[in-house]
Amino acid sequence: MSETFDYIVVGAGSAGCPVANRLSENPKNRVLLLEAGPKDRNIWIHIPIGYYRTMTSALSWGYNTEPDEGIAGRSLIWPRGKVLGGSSAINGLVYMRGQRQDYDHWRQLGNAGWGYDDLLPFFRKSEDQERGGDEFHGVGGPLQVSDIRDRREICDAFIEAAVESGIPRNDDFNGAEQEGVGQFQTTSANGRRCSAATGYLKPIRNRANLRIETGAMVLGLLFEGTRASGIHYSQNGQEKAARANAEIILSGGAINSPQLLQLSGVGPADHLRALGIDVVHDSPGVGRDLQDHYQARLVLELNRPLSVNDDVHNPLRLAWTALRYALFRRGPMTFSAGHVGVFTRVLPESATPDAQVHFIPFSATKLGGALHPYSGVTASVCQLRPESRGEIMIASKDPFAHPKILPNYLSTDYDRRIMVEGLKMARRITQSPAFDKYVATEREPGDAVVDDEALLAYAREKGNTIFHPTSTCRMGNDPHAVVDERLRVRGIQGLRVADCSIMPTVVSGNTNAPAIMIGEKCAAMVLEDAGGR
Numbered sequence: 001m002s003e004t005f006d007y008i009v010v011g012a013g014s015a016g017c018p019v020a021n022r023l024s025e026n027p028k029n030r031v032l033l034l035e036a037g038p039k040d041r042n043i044w045i046h047i048p049i050g051y052y053r054t055m056t057s058a059l060s061w062g063y064n065t066e067p068d069e070g071i072a073g074r075s076l077i078w079p080r081g082k083v084l085g086g087s088s089a090i091n092g093l094v095y096m097r098g099q100r101q102d103y104d105h106w107r108q109l110g111n112a113g114w115g116y117d118d119l120l121p122f123f124r125k126s127e128d129q130e131r132g133g134d135e136f137h138g139v140g141g142p143l144q145v146s147d148i149r150d151r152r153e154i155c156d157a158f159i160e161a162a163v164e165s166g167i168p169r170n171d172d173f174n175g176a177e178q179e180g181v182g183q184f185q186t187t188s189a190n191g192r193r194c195s196a197a198t199g200y201l202k203p204i205r206n207r208a209n210l211r212i213e214t215g216a217m218v219l220g221l222l223f224e225g226t227r228a229s230g231i232h233y234s235q236n237g238q239e240k241a242a243r244a245n246a247e248i249i250l251s252g253g254a255i256n257s258p259q260l261l262q263l264s265g266v267g268p269a270d271h272l273r274a275l276g277i278d279v280v281h282d283s284p285g286v287g288r289d290l291q292d293h294y295q296a297r298l299v300l301e302l303n304r305p306l307s308v309n310d311d312v313h314n315p316l317r318l319a320w321t322a323l324r325y326a327l328f329r330r331g332p333m334t335f336s337a338g339h340v341g342v343f344t345r346v347l348p349e350s351a352t353p354d355a356q357v358h359f360i361p362f363s364a365t366k367l368g369g370a371l372h373p374y375s376g377v378t379a380s381v382c383q384l385r386p387e388s389r390g391e392i393m394i395a396s397k398d399p400f401a402h403p404k405i406l407p408n409y410l411s412t413d414y415d416r417r418i419m420v421e422g423l424k425m426a427r428r429i430t431q432s433p434a435f436d437k438y439v440a441t442e443r444e445p446g447d448a449v450v451d452d453e454a455l456l457a458y459a460r461e462k463g464n465t466i467f468h469p470t471s472t473c474r475m476g477n478d479p480h481a482v483v484d485e486r487l488r489v490r491g492i493q494g495l496r497v498a499d500c501s502i503m504p505t506v507v508s509g510n511t512n513a514p515a516i517m518i519g520e521k522c523a524a525m526v527l528e529d530a531g532g533r
């Protein structure tokens with residue numbers, strides 16, 4: 001027994017929520033949205049600093065990468081949201097679109113309709129910008145975007161120091177130019193997170209033609225020949241099926257979308273056959289071309305108590321932090337994973353920024369770990385357009401088994417050069433007079449780590465993901481491309497992919513706003529292809 005809908009959307013994450021919202025705007029369209037995770041009731045989802053807890057909780061899929069040669073044989077934890085809102089419910093809230101040139105590059109690769117001028121309307125449509133609308137920003141859209149609600153002396157010092165070291169000031173990274181230093185904006189309003197579920201699902205959850213199922217893990221696609229006709233899923237220990245009259249949209253994210261395609265027989269034929277999976281379509285690019293942003297950090301100990309570490313370790317200040325949030329929705333509990341951002345060029349040949357810095361007024365032992373006992377702050381550097389490519393491949397037919405993730409970080413000379421030059425650039429900022437006067441010592445990597453070789457070894461041994469995997473179901477028109485420029489899966493009918501996996505190349509910045517834009521654009525194309533329905 002199975003129910004029939006017009007559209008089935010798999011995954012209620014950054015891209016899936018806008019797809020489901022826009023497709024169900026017309027009451028004639030019956031839409032089913034399936035999410036493997038629970039409803040977003042956990043309070044820490046909605047308090048911004050809560051990402052620090054949730055990213056390593058049961059609200060994450062908790063992936064681990066394979067041991068990776070480029071990072072000293074280490075494997076990393078890769079958090080991914082498993083809850084309504086997907087990764088937008090557990091992410092660091094930084095609102096960033098990337099560079100105009102990223103999208104113009106996508107268009108030049110043969111993807112008509114994906115240049116910056118084509119996509120700006122979708123960014124604007126999705127946005128509710130606290131500062132008001134202009135040619136780059138929208139108001140009244142589902143995604144609330146606002147300024148950081150707290151200025152801290154040490155953050156202002158970092159901005160001043162960057163300016164001293166020759167980086168221009170920029171108060172809007174998503175405006176005319178990305179290059180420069182300034183405060184990030186965040187996906188939040190009045191001190192509360194705005195996830196894709198908060199923005200796109202909450203206001204419309206009672207639409208009669210939209211069914212949202214949580215705890216519904218999609219196990220595979222059903223086909224009639226090469227037409228995707230439905231899905232089967234597991235919910236409360238029961239196996240169920242649903243059929244789609246019109247289309248299925250996969251929005252499972254950069255790990256799960258290629259995994260689901262592979263499990264369903266769409267992927268590298270040899271690999272699937274070796275696992276005993278019947279091949280529906282040989283698509284060698286599924287799971288390949290994986291990109292991610294890799295970060296290495298400077299940790300500085302301050303010579304005065306200006307860090308959030310000081311607020312947390314002092315009982316009185318901690319109580320005030322909680323009270324401030326309860327009363328005014330301000331203070332450290334509203335903090336995102338980046339306060340001050342820097343976008344700059346560290347290689348002479350780069351035409352646009354090739355490195356990004358996230359500066360935060362606290363420091364911790366590890367990802368989601370305890371804050372250092374001293375007054376610490378962190379400046380982490382990542383390369384914006386890595387050349388390294390990895391892959392995600394299933395290792396068994398079991399849909400509940402995690403696929404193998406091999407990022408291949410720092411596997412090209414270009415990537416290694418930017419990492420090293422990026423660390424030097426961040427150090428130049430922290431050693432500029434405006435910031436240096438606050439520094440007691442550089443704890444990591446430390447004063448002894450100076451030459452290129454030592455800096456690279458440090459990056460390999462201590463660096464981490466910045467949580468931006470993309471491009472595993474890449475859009476394009478070459479033999480490895482998985483979807484075409486209308487996000488239709490090549491070789492299959494009735495199936496599209498809409499999430500970070502379709503990016504031809506990772507954007508030069510954080511990936512949540514681009515994923516939401518992809519959801520908006522996908523829905524518009526689906527409706528257009530259905531004759532405006």
Ligand SMILES: Cc1cc2nc3c(=O)[nH]c(=O)nc-3n(C[C@H](O)[C@H](O)[C@H](O)COP(=O)(O)OP(=O)(O)OC[C@H]3O[C@@H](n4cnc5c(N)ncnc54)[C@H](O)[C@@H]3O)c2cc1C
Pocket residue numbers: 010011012013014015016034035036037051055079080081082083084085086087088090091092093094095096216217218219251252253254256257260337466467468469498499500501510511512513515
């Ligand atoms: C810890 C962390 C911090 C980050 N910080 C930032 C930041 O500050 N700024 C920023 O811009 N970006 C940030 N990112 C990245 C950004 O959030 C993601 O790139 C973006 O949310 C991905 O969107 P998506 O639609 O591709 O996938 P997701 O949002 O991950 O959505 C996929 C959804 O599909 C569901 N799903 C998967 N498989 C199945 C299945 N088989 N059946 C049913 N449902 C399924 C998942 O549970 C999930 O809800 C961060 C990410 C993480 C994890």
